[in-house]
Amino acid sequence: MKNMEKIKFNLTNTAIDLYLFDGIFKPTGTTKLLVDSVVTNCNGLVNKKILDLGSGSGVVAISLNKEGLGNNNFYASDLNDNTVECVLHNASRNNCKINVKKGSLFEPWYQEKFDLIIDDISGVSSEIAEISGWFDGVPCASGVGGDILTNNFLEDSVNYLNTGGIVFFPVISFSNIESILSTAKNNFDSVECVARSDFMLPESLKSHIDILEKLKEAGYITFENRFGTIIWYTEIYKAYNKT
């Protein structure tokens, strides 16, 4: 029996139970915002191929299944050794069908094309990942600007999209926003912010404000000082090519 932690992930009208196997990333507020954005913007999608990239527990694919997009074909991948087993376990318990593979970014999907690709890979500065506790043993090779993996995703994703396909990706202010949005605009005709949520600095980072200030000073991250604390944000972007 694998070590696993049971969590509840709240959706708009219901909640799903998920099991996190060793090394599988715990869903965050960014994950919730991502799910809500896709549901709002892709209402009525049927018989399409939807890829949950950086799937962790399969939370995005399973949530979309439960939030009205169940009549589509779901695919998921992540690089953790427990990914396949964990996603299949959660999919089965939530009565969903997901084709899941292990691998980094698009490596498992050679010559495949999708209609919708949702990026939930690591997108914060690796220095923050290290001190925040958010990643707890999960690899975060996003670089000091937190932009390496997201930029790789944006550059590669155009090769894995069907005509008219759409990508959704989060941009977190604890990363180099300018670099990520520049890469997005270089690869897509349309790049649109569809949701934003502000967050207060979590307890785990309150003793590391000096590091945050240093990263901000160097232009790697962005935040505001308000209400006597640090306010950071996540924005969800939708991008596509017109032809």
Next chain:
Amino acid sequence: MKSKDDVISTIEIALELEKGSLNIDTRMGSIEQWDSLGHLSILSSLDILFDGLIGPISNISEAQSVEDILNILIENKLIDS
């Protein structure tokens, strides 16, 4: 000048609660909606109510209850005691 009732009403709206749901003793975490996201929603709503005067208050994010918030607003002369 705004009143304590204006503040409590703003907090209720920020947390999407019915009018009369909160009282001075209500604490963060005692109701489902008042988590860290709800807390930020309260502070942002109060900042609008007080025309941007809440953002610079250095200890308001530490408030843990309706009473704490009211006391900080009184200390900063934004409402009467």
